[in-house]
Amino acid sequence: MKIAIACDPAGMPLKAPIEETLTELGIEYVDLGMHEGDCRDYPVFALRVANKVVNKECDFGIVLCGTGVGISIAANKVDGIRCCHCSDCYSAKMSRAHNDANMLALGGRTIGPELAKRIVDLFLDTEFLGGRHAKRIGKFTDIEKRN
Numbered sequence: 805m806k807i808a809i810a811c812d813p814a815g816m817p818l819k820a821p822i823e824e825t826l827t828e829l830g831i832e833y834v835d836l837g838m839h840e841g842d843c844r845d846y847p848v849f850a851l852r853v854a855n856k857v858v859n860k861e862c863d864f865g866i867v868l869c870g871t872g873v874g875i876s877i878a879a880n881k882v883d884g885i886r887c888c889h890c891s892d893c894y895s896a897k898m899s900r901a902h903n904d905a906n907m908l909a910l911g912g913r914t915i916g917p918e919l920a921k922r923i924v925d926l927f928l929d930t931e932f933l934g935g936r937h938a939k940r941i942g943k944f945t946d947i948e949k950r951n
Contacts, residue, residue, distance in 0.1 A: 808856035818917055834862060
C-alpha cells in the first residue's frame with residue numbers, strides 16, 4: 805500500500821503524527837507538501853494528492869487543512885476521487901466500507917493528533933464491502949460522466 809499525503813499550513817499539526825503512524829504500520833507514503841516555498845492554498849495540495857490517486861501512483865490519499873472541509877471539496881472536483889472528511893472513527897470506517905472512499909480529509913484545527921492517527925488507521929484498515937454499495941458507487945461515476 806502506498807499513500808499520498810499533503811497539507812496546507814493549518815493541517816501541519818497533524819501531518820507529522822500521521823506520517824509517524826504510517827511508518828509504524830509499515831505503509832509507504834509520498835509527502836507532497838507543504839514544503840518550504842510551496843503555495844499555501846489547500847486546493848493545490850488537494851490536486852497533487854488526487855492526481856496521484858486517480859493515476860494509480862498511490863492507493864489512497866490523505867489531505868489536511870484547518871477543518872478538512874475545504875480540501876475535501878477541492879479533491880472531490882477530480883473525477884474518480886471520493887474524498888471523505890472525517891472527524892470521528894465511525895465515519896472513517898463507513899466511508900471505506902460503504903462509499904469506497906479513496907481519500908481522507910482531516911482538520912488540523914478540529915481534531916487532535918491522537919484521534920487523527922486512529923482515524924487514519926481505521927480508514928486504511930477497512931475494506932470496501934461491495935455488493936449493494938458497489939451499485940451506489942457506480943451512480944457516483946454516472947454523475948461524473950454526465951456533468
